[in-house]
Amino acid sequence: MKYHKDIFEVIFFARGGQGAKTAAEIIGQTATLEGKFVQAFPSFGPERSGAPTKTYLRISDAPIRTHEPVVDPDVVLVLDDTLLGSQDVSNNLDKKEALIINTQLDEHEVRAQIVEHGGKFEGRIYPIDASGISLSIIGTPRPSTVILGKFVQVTEAVNLESLVAEFRHIFEAKVGKEITDKNVAAIEKAYDTI
Amino acid sequence: MTKDIKKLALTGGAAAAEALKQIEPEVMPIYPITPQTPIIETYAKFQADGEVDTEMIKVESEHSAMSAAIGASAAGARVVTATSSQGLALMHEVLYIASGTRLPILMLISARALGAPINIHGDHSDVMGCRDSGWLQIFCENAQEVYDKTIIGMKLAEKVNLPVMVIMDGFNTSHSVENLEILETEMVKHFMGERIAIAPLLDTANPVSYGPVALQNSYFEFKIDQEAAMLGATAEYEKIANEYEKISGRHYGCFESYQAEDAERIMVLTGSATGTAKVVVDKLRQRGEKVGLVKIELFRPFMHVELATILKNAKEIIVLDRAQSIGTNAPFHSEVINTLYEANEIKKVKSFIYGLGGRDIFQTQIEDVFMGKQKDKYIK
Incomplete structure (x- = not known):
C-alpha cells in the first residue's frame, strides 16, 4: 500500500545520457512555479552513458519530508523500450496507475513484453513514439523533452503552458530560440497525440 | 505566486x-x-x-x-x-x-x-x-x-x-x-x-x-x-x-525534538534520513504508538544536558548512526550513553548503523526499528 497517498510519485527509467534527470527537473521547476512542492533526484549509481538509470520525482501540495527513493510510483515513464528486458518497470504499479513509454510498439505488445519478462501490469499503458517525433521535428532522436508533453497530457500534474514557459526559460539561453521552438513544437505534438 | x-x-x-x-x-x-x-x-x-x-x-x-x-x-x-x-x-x-x-x-x-x-x-x-x-x-x-x-x-x-x-x-x-x-x-x-x-x-x-x-x-x-x-x-x-x-521564520537549535514530548520510544539521528523518519513517526502515531525523534543539529559542541531533558520521559532510546567507530560504540551511540549517564538516567539504548556508502534507507526499515522487528545492528 502506498505510504504517501498525498504525494504524486514518478519513476523515470532511462539510459545514461537520455536526459531523464533534466526532464524530471523541468517538471519539478514547473510545479514549483505553480506553487507546489517537489523533489527530483537520480538513483545515485555510477553514471555511465547507456547504462540503465532511475530518476525519481515527487509533487505535492504540502512540503515533502521523506528522502527515500520512490518505491511505489503513481506513474512510470520509460524512455527506452529496450529496458523492458532488464528493468522491472511495472513494480508496484497498480491497476489505476499508468505507464508511459517511448516506443514504436503498441499497448498490447508492451504489455506482452512486461509479462514475458516476469512482470505484471493491469493499468493503462500509453505508448508514444517520442524518438520518432523528436527525429521528425527537432532532427535528433532525443525522447526526453518530447515525452514531457505526453506526461502532462496523461497526468495533468502541471499545466502545459507553464511547462513550456519553464522549458523556454531554461533552454533559450543555452541552445537558442530556433532549437527551443522546435523542442516546444515537439512537446506540443506529443501532448496532442491520442 | x-x-x-x-x-x-x-x-x-x-x-x-x-x-x-x-x-x-x-x-x-x-x-x-x-x-x-x-x-x-x-x-x-x-x-x-x-x-x-x-x-x-x-x-x-x-x-x-x-x-x-x-x-x-x-x-x-x-x-x-x-x-x-x-x-x-x-x-x-x-x-x-x-x-x-x-x-x-x-x-x-x-x-x-x-x-x-x-x-x-x-x-x-x-x-x-x-x-x-x-x-x-x-x-x-x-x-x-x-x-x-x-x-x-x-x-x-x-x-x-x-x-x-x-x-x-x-x-x-x-x-x-x-x-x-x-x-x-x-x-x-x-x-x-x-x-x-x-x-x-x-x-x-x-x-x-x-x-x-x-x-x-x-x-x-x-x-x-x-x-x-x-x-x-x-x-x-x-x-x-x-x-x-x-x-x-525558521527555527533552529542544538536539537530538534519531533513528537518526543510524550514519546515512550525516541529515535536519535541526523541528516536527510530524519525527514524520512518523521513520516514514519506520524504514521505510527496514527496507529497509537508513542514514538518520537530527536534530530542532532549541533553535534560539536554537544549539549548533553539539553538532550537529557528531551529524553527524560522516554523508556527506550534508539540511536541511528551513519558511521562506525570501529572498535567501540558508534559516535551518536556513545554521546547518548554519555548523556544518560551524566543525567543519572538508566534507560534501554539500542544502536543501529545504516546507510554506509550510500545504501538507501526506507520508511519500512525505520518502522521495523521502531517496532522492535529490526534485530541486526546493521540496517542493510
Missing part, C-alpha cells in the same frame, strides 16, 4: 552556493571532490559572471585549500571552502591549526564515505573522523537547512572565532532538487555584517605573530581556553539562530 516569496527548487549543493553568493566571502580556496564539487562549481560560475567579488584560489590539494584558508583568515578575510571524504581526511592535520589558531573559517561538507574500498556516496564517516578537531559541526536535514545554516554558520564562526563545518548528506541532499525559500540578499548582508578580525595579520600598524611555539609552560592553557571557547559557542549559536528566526 509573488516574486518576493523566493521559493526555489535547488539541489543542496546549489542551495549552499546561493547562500554563499549572498554572504560573498572575500576568499575561497577551492579543490574539487565528489560530491562537494557542485558547490564550488556553482560559486565559480557566479564569480566568473561577475555576480560576486571573491578571490577564488585554485589550489593543488585539500591540504593546500585549508592551508590557504588559514592564511587568508589570519590576514583578516572572510573565508569559506568546501570538501568531502578523502579531501577532508587529507586536511586533517591543518584542521587543528585552524581551530587552535581560533580562525573563523566556514567549510561546507558534502558528507561521504571513506575508502577503502573506494566509494563516492554518502555517509557520515568523513565528518566523524574529525569530530575532535575543535571545529563546530552543524548537520542539515534538507536543502532549506543547508541554505539557512550556511548563513548561521558563517556568522557564528566570526562571532566565536572558531571554525565551523556545515554538513549535508552527500548526494541525498547535495544532489537532490528540493524546495527552499531564500531571503533577500540585502537582508542576508545586513544580518552578516562585516568581519571584525581580532589582531589580523595584515594590520601592519599593530604587528602580531601567528603560529608560535607554545611549550610545556603555556600549551596546556591555550587548549583550556580553546575548549572554553567551544563550550561557550552554544549560547552564541542559539542567539544567532534566534536572530535568524526573526528574519526567516
Whole structure:
C-alpha cells in the first residue's frame, strides 16, 4: 500500500545520457512555479552513458519530508523500450496507475513484453513514439523533452503552458530560440497525440 | 505566486552556493571532490559572471585549500571552502591549526564515505573522523537547512572565532532538487555584517605573530581556553539562530525534538534520513504508538544536558548512526550513553548503523526499528 497517498510519485527509467534527470527537473521547476512542492533526484549509481538509470520525482501540495527513493510510483515513464528486458518497470504499479513509454510498439505488445519478462501490469499503458517525433521535428532522436508533453497530457500534474514557459526559460539561453521552438513544437505534438 | 516569496527548487549543493553568493566571502580556496564539487562549481560560475567579488584560489590539494584558508583568515578575510571524504581526511592535520589558531573559517561538507574500498556516496564517516578537531559541526536535514545554516554558520564562526563545518548528506541532499525559500540578499548582508578580525595579520600598524611555539609552560592553557571557547559557542549559536528566526521564520537549535514530548520510544539521528523518519513517526502515531525523534543539529559542541531533558520521559532510546567507530560504540551511540549517564538516567539504548556508502534507507526499515522487528545492528 502506498505510504504517501498525498504525494504524486514518478519513476523515470532511462539510459545514461537520455536526459531523464533534466526532464524530471523541468517538471519539478514547473510545479514549483505553480506553487507546489517537489523533489527530483537520480538513483545515485555510477553514471555511465547507456547504462540503465532511475530518476525519481515527487509533487505535492504540502512540503515533502521523506528522502527515500520512490518505491511505489503513481506513474512510470520509460524512455527506452529496450529496458523492458532488464528493468522491472511495472513494480508496484497498480491497476489505476499508468505507464508511459517511448516506443514504436503498441499497448498490447508492451504489455506482452512486461509479462514475458516476469512482470505484471493491469493499468493503462500509453505508448508514444517520442524518438520518432523528436527525429521528425527537432532532427535528433532525443525522447526526453518530447515525452514531457505526453506526461502532462496523461497526468495533468502541471499545466502545459507553464511547462513550456519553464522549458523556454531554461533552454533559450543555452541552445537558442530556433532549437527551443522546435523542442516546444515537439512537446506540443506529443501532448496532442491520442 | 509573488516574486518576493523566493521559493526555489535547488539541489543542496546549489542551495549552499546561493547562500554563499549572498554572504560573498572575500576568499575561497577551492579543490574539487565528489560530491562537494557542485558547490564550488556553482560559486565559480557566479564569480566568473561577475555576480560576486571573491578571490577564488585554485589550489593543488585539500591540504593546500585549508592551508590557504588559514592564511587568508589570519590576514583578516572572510573565508569559506568546501570538501568531502578523502579531501577532508587529507586536511586533517591543518584542521587543528585552524581551530587552535581560533580562525573563523566556514567549510561546507558534502558528507561521504571513506575508502577503502573506494566509494563516492554518502555517509557520515568523513565528518566523524574529525569530530575532535575543535571545529563546530552543524548537520542539515534538507536543502532549506543547508541554505539557512550556511548563513548561521558563517556568522557564528566570526562571532566565536572558531571554525565551523556545515554538513549535508552527500548526494541525498547535495544532489537532490528540493524546495527552499531564500531571503533577500540585502537582508542576508545586513544580518552578516562585516568581519571584525581580532589582531589580523595584515594590520601592519599593530604587528602580531601567528603560529608560535607554545611549550610545556603555556600549551596546556591555550587548549583550556580553546575548549572554553567551544563550550561557550552554544549560547552564541542559539542567539544567532534566534536572530535568524526573526528574519526567516525558521527555527533552529542544538536539537530538534519531533513528537518526543510524550514519546515512550525516541529515535536519535541526523541528516536527510530524519525527514524520512518523521513520516514514519506520524504514521505510527496514527496507529497509537508513542514514538518520537530527536534530530542532532549541533553535534560539536554537544549539549548533553539539553538532550537529557528531551529524553527524560522516554523508556527506550534508539540511536541511528551513519558511521562506525570501529572498535567501540558508534559516535551518536556513545554521546547518548554519555548523556544518560551524566543525567543519572538508566534507560534501554539500542544502536543501529545504516546507510554506509550510500545504501538507501526506507520508511519500512525505520518502522521495523521502531517496532522492535529490526534485530541486526546493521540496517542493510
